[in-house]
Amino acid sequence: MSRCQDFSEEFELYALGALDPAEMAEVDAHLREGCAGCEAALKNALAMNAMVMSMAPDVVPPARLKRRVLSGAGVHRMSWGWLGALAAASMLMIALWLSVQERSRASELAQVRRTLIQVSAQRDRLLQALSFLDDPVTQPVSFGKGQALPPHGNVFLHPKLGVLLIASNLPPAQPGKAYQMWVIPKGGSPRPAGLFQAEGGTAMHILSGPVDLSSMGAVAVSVEPESGSQAPTTTPVIVAALTGL
Amino acid sequence: MFWKLLPLGFAYGLLQVSLRFKNDGDLARRLKARDPRAMSDLYDRYGRVAYSLIYRIVRDSGAAEDLVQETFLRVWNRIQSFDGQRGSLGPWVMAVARNRAIDYLRSTDGRMSAGALELDRLERPAAFSGFDDGTLSLDRARALKAAFEKLTPTQKQVIELAYYEGLSQSEMAERMQQPLGTVKTWVRGALKALRDEIAGEATA
Numbered sequence: 001m002s003r004c005q006d007f008s009e010e011f012e013l014y015a016l017g018a019l020d021p022a023e024m025a026e027v028d029a030h031l032r033e034g035c036a037g038c039e040a041a042l043k044n045a046l047a048m049n050a051m052v053m054s055m056a057p058d059v060v061p062p063a064r065l066k067r068r069v070l071s072g073a074g075v076h077r078m079s080w081g082w083l084g085a086l087a088a089a090s091m092l093m094i095a096l097w098l099s100v101q102e103r104s105r106a107s108e109l110a111q112v113r114r115t116l117i118q119v120s121a122q123r124d125r126l127l128q129a130l131s132f133l134d135d136p137v138t139q140p141v142s143f144g145k146g147q148a149l150p151p152h153g154n155v156f157l158h159p160k161l162g163v164l165l166i167a168s169n170l171p172p173a174q175p176g177k178a179y180q181m182w183v184i185p186k187g188g189s190p191r192p193a194g195l196f197q198a199e200g201g202t203a204m205h206i207l208s209g210p211v212d213l214s215s216m217g218a219v220a221v222s223v224e225p226e227s228g229s230q231a232p233t234t235t236p237v238i239v240a241a242l243t244g245l
Numbered sequence: 246m247f248w249k250l251l252p253l254g255f256a257y258g259l260l261q262v263s264l265r266f267k268n269d270g271d272l273a274r275r276l277k278a279r280d281p282r283a284m285s286d287l288y289d290r291y292g293r294v295a296y297s298l299i300y301r302i303v304r305d306s307g308a309a310e311d312l313v314q315e316t317f318l319r320v321w322n323r324i325q326s327f328d329g330q331r332g333s334l335g336p337w338v339m340a341v342a343r344n345r346a347i348d349y350l351r352s353t354d355g356r357m358s359a360g361a362l363e364l365d366r367l368e369r370p371a372a373f374s375g376f377d378d379g380t381l382s383l384d385r386a387r388a389l390k391a392a393f394e395k396l397t398p399t400q401k402q403v404i405e406l407a408y409y410e411g412l413s414q415s416e417m418a419e420r421m422q423q424p425l426g427t428v429k430t431w432v433r434g435a436l437k438a439l440r441d442e443i444a445g446e447a448t449a
Contacts, residue, residue, distance in 0.1 A: 012436050013414070015340070017347075017363045018407045020415050024363070047376060048443060050336035051389050052408055053343050054294055056301035065296065065310050066288050072314045073321045075284045 003030075004037055011038075011045030128206055132156045132164040139213070143240040144169075155219045155240040163193065163207040163219060167238060170198040173223055180224040181205055182232060186217035193219070195228050216242050269334040276324040284321060291335060292317075295342040302346035302409050312349055316342040327370035337373035344368050347411030385443050392442035400435035403428060 007030055013019050014027045031038060132138050137158055144152030153167035165181055173179055178197055182190035196205040221238035272290070275283035295316055300309040319341050320334070327337065344364040393401070399421075406412045406420065414432060418425040 009433055009437065012440075013407060013432065015367055016407055017344075017367050017411070018413050020413055042372075043376070044440075044443075046336050046340070046373060048389070048440060049343075049408070050339045051386050051443075052393075052404070052439070053298050053339045054335075054386070055390060055393065056294075056298045056409075058293070059297045059300045061293060061296035061313065062306075062310070065313060066285070066292060068310065068314050069288050069292065069317045070284055072318050073284050075281045 004035060004041075007038055008041040008045075011042045012049055015042070015045050015049055125204065125206060128161075128208070129164055129166075129204060132158055132161055132206075135161070138164075141219070141240050141242055143238055150237050153238070155242075157211065157213055157216070157219075157242070159213055160210050162209050162211055165203070165205045165219065165221070165238075165240075167198070167203045167221070169201055170203050170237070171201070172198050176226055177223050178226045178228070179203065179205075179221050179237075180228055180232070181207065182220045182222065182236070183207065183211070183216060184218040184220055185215050188215075188217070190220060190232055192228060192230065195224070195226070213242070218242055270332060273324065273327055273334060276321065277327075284317070287320065287334070287338075288317060291338045294335075295338060298339060298342050299346040302343065302411075303349055308349060309346075312345045313342070316345050319345070323370050328374040332374065332376040334373075336376055337368070337370055340368045340373065343408070350411060388442045389439055392439050396435050396438060397431075399431050400438070403431045404435050404439075407432065 007027055010019060010023065010027060014024065017024070019027065031042070133156065135158060138161075139157045141155045141157065142153070143155065144150055151167045151170040153165065153170075156164040156166075158164075163181070163183065170179070178195045180195050181193040183193045184190045193207040194205060196203055219238075219240045219242065220232070220236040222232040222234045222236040224233060269290075272283055272286055276287060292313065296309055296313050299312045299316070300306065303309055303312065316338065320338055327334070344367070348364060393404070396404070402421070403417055406417050412420060414428050415425060417423075417432070418428040421428060
């Protein structure tokens with residue numbers, strides 16, 4: 001048996017560090033001589049050792065171990081699963097943002113629409129009021145003249161257009177209350193002529209439609225519930241007597 | 246086929262050998278280039294088989310996790326010395342894993358001495374470069390398992406003491422209370438049987 005063959009039978013143990021120190025030193029010395037045959041035999045021994053070691057019963061490591069290994073090496077795990085989750089989270093954020101934006105836009109749009117409607121209504125009322133003032137047929141009747149309190153202003157009467165009331169010094173109605181205009185015929189009971197609110201101490205209210213001026217005795221305003229009343233329930237704050245029409 | 250009757254655990258081991266001990270040249274190159282995905286791929290290939298080996302040696306899951314982490318960190322830190330444009334990283338990873346576990350075992354047994362340095366020297370990456378796929382074929386792994394099953398009980402015992410407990414032949418003799426010469430005969434007989442079986446498979 002040659003010396004190389006003796007060594008080749010010990011390479012597995014050599015690679016495992018399972019030879020005694022003197023034997024290890026002997027193999028080392030021989031390998032340093034550059035023996036090609038023994039180099040190849042050592043390679044085979046390493047391969048066999050790997051295969052023997054892979055015969056250990058299979059045990060599944062815990063999932064956290066991979067994270068530990070990667071973080072231990074300073075490598076941060078970025079698997080497709082994480083990317084997927086990240087993408088999903090991003091999509092959700094974008095969707096939420098768009099939804100909020102959409103809701104905000106819709107809300108702004110509704111606000112603009114409401115404002116437009118209000119402005120449009122005010123413009124119509126102003127045009128309607130101008131049509132009273134422009135028409136020579138209109139007869140003005142003032143009330144509360146010369147008094148700081150109660151309110152003062154004018155009632156404009158037109159047989160076809162109706163009644164226009166413009167009042168100043170009118171305090172805002174209490175919550176749940178509104179001003180209600182009344183048309184009072186001569187010798188008759190007050191008839192409801194619409195509800196309105198005062199803004200900034202002034203108010204403008206129009207009763208549209210033909211009115212019989214000859215039978216009208218007065219136009220009055222009282223504070224009533226927001227839902228309105230069939231007859232005045234409080235003392236009128238404005239009374240414009242239509243005398244001499 | 247006899248290998249269909251093999252335990253599931255070993256069947257997985259065979260798969261490790263056949264599927265994972267493949268050409269790792271590209272993986273080694275990416276590890277050297279510090280590609281973060283490469284470390285993840287390395288673990289995917291060898292994490293389970295390394296954990297199984299280490300657990301078999303230390304029999305403690307907490308320690309096994311620590312030692313697997315140490316194994317992969319050592320591979321990561323020493324990959325620059327691995328001269329593998331082709332071939333498998335498997336034998337090196339397995340040797341590092343086994344040596345970390347044996348070191349741990351020796352330290353808990355109070356057997357720590359010059360052994361740690363010896364093991365460190367024996368797992369130099371350069372020695373593990375250039376394994377071709379044929380060296381670690383599925384056929385060879387099957388043949389090895391079959392040959393192991395045919396060993397005598399004492400032969401199996403010395404193989405396990407050498408691989409999984411890191412005992413030298415003198416330590417085996419002491420543990421088994423047998424003459425050193427007898428133990429050496431068992432060890433050489435066992436290794437020859439395994440080696441011959443693999444060699445026979447390789448030339449078949």
